[in-house]
Amino acid sequence: MTKQPNINELKRIAKEIRIEIVKMLNCAGSGHTGGSLSMVELLVGLYFYKFRCEPDKPLCNTRDIFVLSKGHGCPALYAVLAQMNFFNKEELCTLRKIGTRLQGHPQRGLPGVETSSGSLGQGLSIANGFALGARLNKDPKRIYCLMGDGELDEGQIWEAALTSAHYKLDSVCGIIDYNKFQIDGKIQDVKGLEPLKAKWQAFGWEVFEIDGHNLKEVADAYDKAEKVKGKPSMILGHTVKGKGVSFFENKNKYHGVAPNKEELERALKELELQ
Amino acid sequence: MIQTYGSKPTRDGFGEGLVELGTKREDIVVLSADLTESTRAVWFKEKFPQRFFSMGVSEQDMMGTAAGLALSGKVVFACTFGAFAAGRAWDQVRVSLAYMKTNVKIVGTHGGISVGEDGPTHQANEEIALMRILPNMTVIVPCDALEAKKATIASASHEGPVYLRLGRSGVPLITKEEDIFEIGRANLLKGGKDVTIIACGMEVYEALCAAEALKKENISARVINLHTIKPIDRDIIIKAAEETGAIVTAEEHTIMGGMGSAVSEVLAQTFPVPMEFIGVQDRFGESGDPKELFKLFGLMPDDIVKAVKKAVSRKNAKN
Numbered sequence: 001m002t003k004q005p006n007i008n009e010l011k012r013i014a015k016e017i018r019i020e021i022v023k024m025l026n027c028a029g030s031g032h033t034g035g036s037l038s039m040v041e042l043l044v045g046l047y048f049y050k051f052r053c054e055p056d057k058p059l060c061n062t063r064d065i066f067v068l069s070k071g072h073g074c075p076a077l078y079a080v081l082a083q084m085n086f087f088n089k090e091e092l093c094t095l096r097k098i099g100t101r102l103q104g105h106p107q108r109g110l111p112g113v114e115t116s117s118g119s120l121g122q123g124l125s126i127a128n129g130f131a132l133g134a135r136l137n138k139d140p141k142r143i144y145c146l147m148g149d150g151e152l153d154e155g156q157i158w159e160a161a162l163t164s165a166h167y168k169l170d171s172v173c174g175i176i177d178y179n180k181f182q183i184d185g186k187i188q189d190v191k192g193l194e195p196l197k198a199k200w201q202a203f204g205w206e207v208f209e210i211d212g213h214n215l216k217e218v219a220d221a222y223d224k225a226e227k228v229k230g231k232p233s234m235i236l237g238h239t240v241k242g243k244g245v246s247f248f249e250n251k252n253k254y255h256g257v258a259p260n261k262e263e264l265e266r267a268l269k270e271l272e273l274q
Numbered sequence: 275m276i277q278t279y280g281s282k283p284t285r286d287g288f289g290e291g292l293v294e295l296g297t298k299r300e301d302i303v304v305l306s307a308d309l310t311e312s313t314r315a316v317w318f319k320e321k322f323p324q325r326f327f328s329m330g331v332s333e334q335d336m337m338g339t340a341a342g343l344a345l346s347g348k349v350v351f352a353c354t355f356g357a358f359a360a361g362r363a364w365d366q367v368r369v370s371l372a373y374m375k376t377n378v379k380i381v382g383t384h385g386g387i388s389v390g391e392d393g394p395t396h397q398a399n400e401e402i403a404l405m406r407i408l409p410n411m412t413v414i415v416p417c418d419a420l421e422a423k424k425a426t427i428a429s430a431s432h433e434g435p436v437y438l439r440l441g442r443s444g445v446p447l448i449t450k451e452e453d454i455f456e457i458g459r460a461n462l463l464k465g466g467k468d469v470t471i472i473a474c475g476m477e478v479y480e481a482l483c484a485a486e487a488l489k490k491e492n493i494s495a496r497v498i499n500l501h502t503i504k505p506i507d508r509d510i511i512i513k514a515a516e517e518t519g520a521i522v523t524a525e526e527h528t529i530m531g532g533m534g535s536a537v538s539e540v541l542a543q544t545f546p547v548p549m550e551f552i553g554v555q556d557r558f559g560e561s562g563d564p565k566e567l568f569k570l571f572g573l574m575p576d577d578i579v580k581a582v583k584k585a586v587s588r589k590n591a592k593n
Contacts, residue, residue, distance in 0.1 A: 067342075108374050114345065119369045125335045126370060129342015129350075132327060136303070137346060156366070159335035167327070 005049045005219035013083065014044045014215065015274050018244045020079035020092060022267045025258035028096040031104065032072040033254040034241040035148060038179040038212070039073050042237050045218030046144060046175075047080050050226070055086045058111040064141055065130045067115050069123020070148035070177065071105035072256070077113070078102050086112035121154025123147060124174060128160055131169040142226065146175040150182025153191050158203070164232040165204030172232040173225045174205070177212065179241035181252045197236055205234045212237025245270055276482045278446040284475075285383040285440045287419030289314025291426030292351060296322045302430060303348040305329050307336045312442075313353040313383045333358045337366035337378070344376040349430050356382025356398030356439055360405055371435040372408040379429045379436045380405075385415070386526030387554065387571055388443040388476055390564040397559035398439075403531030405437040406504045412457060413503040415439040415525075415533070417478035418447045421501060424455035432457055439475065441526075443564045446479050449499075460507040466496030469582050469589075470514035470521050474500050474533050477524035477552065477573060484524075484578035495582060503533050508540050515545040519593075520585040522550045524578055529553035548588035550581035 017040050025031045046066070047053075053063045068077050075095065082089040087101075087110065094100040101110040105118025115126050127145035134141040151157065164172050176196075184190045193199070200207045206228045210217040218237065225233035241255070242248030245267040248259075259267055295302045296318050304322075306315040308331045319326040329336040333354050340352040352359070359382040360367065371378050382401055389397040406413045414429065414436060416422035422440055429436040436457075453461065463478070464485055473481035478499045485495040496518055498510060515521055521541065523534030529551040538549055554571055568574055 115341070116369060116374045119365055122334075122338050122366060122370050125338025125366075126342040126345070128335075129339040129344070130346055131342070132303075132339065133343045133346020133348055136325070136343075136348070156332075156334040156338065159330075159332035160338065163329065163332070163335055163339060166330075 005215070007215050010044055010048055010215040010219070013048050014040050015271060017044060017076065017079045017083060019268060019271050020082070021075045022245065022259050022264055022271070024075050024079065024092045024095050026261065026264040027093045029258055030096060031075055031258045032256050033248055033258055034181065034252065035070060035073045035177065035179065035255065036076040037243045037245065037248060038239040038241045039076050039146060039177040040243065041213045041215050041218050042146065042175050042177055043076055043080050045215050046222060047084060049219050050222040055084050055112065058086060061139070065114055065127070065143045067123045067127045067143070067145040068106055068117055069145055070120065070151050071117030073148065073177070074106045077106065081112040120148070120151040121156040124157055124160035125163070127172055128163050128167070128169055131171045132167065134171060142171050142173060144173050144175060146177060149176060149178045149180065149187055149193060152193055161200070161203040161205065168230050169232050170229050174232065174234040176234065176236050177239050178236055179239040181241045181255065183255050185252060200234045200236070205232050207234045207236055209236045210238070212239035213243055244274065276448065276486060278448055281444040281446050282419035283441055283444050284416050284419050284422035285314045285442060287416065287422030288381060288426050288438065288440050289317040291423035292318045293321055295427060295430050296325065299349070299430065301347060301349050303327070303343050303350045305336050305340055305350060305352045307331060307333045307354040307358065309354050313381060315351070315353040333363040334366045337363045338370050340378040341370040341374060341376040344378050349377055349379070351379045351381055353381040353383070355384040355396060356401045357384065357396055360398065360401035364404055368408055372410045375410050375434050377433060379438060381438050381440065383440040384442045385439040386441060386476065387559040387567045388441050388526060388564040390443065390567065391561050393561035394558040399528045399554045399559055401437070402439060402503055402525070402527045402533060403535070406536060410434055411504060412436040413439070414457065414501055415474040415503060416501055417475055417499050418445055418449055420447055420451070421449045421455055425501065428455060428457050441476055445476050448479055448482065455501070458502045458505045458507060460501065460510045461499040462496070462510065463499050464495070464497040466494040467518055468494045468520070469586050470496040470498060470518045471524060471578060471582065472498045472500050472511065472514070472521060472537055473524040474503065476526050480573060480575050481524050481578055483575035484582065487575055487579050488582060493582060493586060500533060500537070503536055506536050506540060511537055511540050512544050515541050515547045520548045520589040522552060522578060522581045522585050524552040526573060527553055529555065548585045548592065550585045552578050552581050
């Protein structure tokens with residue numbers, strides 16, 4: 001029996017995660033605001049609905065694996081992991097500060113963080129390795145890998161896409177945070193990706209194209225992906241960069257800029273009302 | 275005379291070691307980037323097809339996949355040519371392997387100009403440098419096939435990323451079964467008091483030949499096989515400098531950043547003595563017969579002898 005997602009509860013959590021993200025980024029004084037906010041529902045729908053893990057036993061054998069390939073989105077991951085009690089929420093304000101476990105880009109070793117990342121394009125290959133390892137170990141793990149859209153410029157992603165399909169890695173579920181921006185500007189201006197769904201299909205993937213902020217669609221996509229057999233699946237989530245705070249949305253200036261004090265206050269006001 | 279037991283490429287020793295490992299250990303997994311025959315990974319593939327994965331011509335993807343497998347509890351050997359392992363996939367090696375300390379053994383065959391006819395793109399003359407500058411990385415350059423076999427087996431029991439540098443061409447077998455191979459501990463091959471030649475890989479045999487020739491000129495040369503470039507055996511190097519007062523390093527690699535540089539980093543901070551460097555100068559390789567290339571690039575015993583005399587005369591001038 002498939003459990004049903006509690007959409008209202010997921011929405012409430014997503015709001016809390018956004019609040020933690022903007023607070024954490026303001027506290028750090030630097031970091032990636034836009035791409036952290038755009039991936040919130042994709043993460044919340046996974047961690048608070050589908051994902052198997054035990055926060056007090058982060059390396060337990062029965063856990064699923066999450067690989068954050070777009071490492072710069074780590075504030076969102078840190079907020080989710082803290083919300084799930086992998087570590088104390090108070091640690092979030094150490095983000096990017098000296099001696100912290102919350103490095104500017106994720107570092108393996110922080111409970112819940114399986115892989116270090118930051119140099120783009122490397123996550124999907126690692127996810128494939130986890131999937132091959134699970135296959136050899138006869139372990140029914142599912143492996144999730146969240147990628148950015150700009151990151152898809154990296155050739156290694158497409159090398160890995162071939163590998164997942166070649167080895168029929170149906171335990172691999174890719175997720176794309178398709179927020180339509182990369183550092184230099186709009187994806188379509190910097191280096192177009194379309195037709196993106198068709199590309200992944202042509203590479204042998206089952207693709208679920210969804211509104212990446214609609215938690216019902218997100219949860220359904222994870223359910224459907226789990227049922228795909230004989231090939232990897234990809235959740236192509238259309239998102240909005242900076243989602244949830246009006247003056248961050250689609251403002252690429254906030255790709256790698258943290259909110260200042262005044263922006264934080266305005267952001268929190270907006271988020272509280274949601 | 276230097277006692278040798280025939281000749282064999284170090285990649286063959288690796289292939290044999292891998293099969294032995296596969297027989298003894300279930301956790302050994304091998305990846306190959308479309309060079310399965312050339313790297314000798316094929317011998318493992320034939321025996322253990324379930325634990326072998328062909329990655330196609332995708333070195334970057336191979337390193338990442340290796341990391342994921344290693345994080346699943348496997349000991350992974352990722353095989354390709356040294357030029358591609360370190361060149362094409364360096365960032366993946368840096369982040370997915372070295373930074374994460376994943377238990378992956380990178381196997382780079384076709385190191386150095388002894389690749390021969392395939393020419394400069396395929397001759398890895400830079401990877402010892404590229405690999406040793408990475409934190410957490412161990413770098414091993416075996417001198418013959420037997421040592422390569424032992425190094426392969428030792429690597430599997432060593433926790434963390436290792437770069438194993440191997441060659442294409444045959445190299446005289448100079449080590450024996452009973453010789454101890456320990457990662458990080460260099461082997462003293464010949465005693466001597468006037469100078470020390472520190473060599474790795476194919477240059478170890480050339481260094482022994484040079485030491486023989488020097489004997490006739492009454493120069494007593496110590497010879498050390500520095501098979502592990504990192505972690506480096508500081509003690510044996512410092513002792514050699516203290517006791518012989520002059521050092522010549524010999525490697526089939528650019529003299530910039532390689533084994534010789536690693537030795538000089540140790541000595542500059544402890545016991546500086548006159549040093550000379552045998553290796554590839556600031557240039558790319560080229561096509562040709564390996565032996566002729568060794569002559570052209572100055573990697574022959576004669577070249578080592580000349581370097582030794584220079585180092586010794588600098589030492590004497592100082593005294």
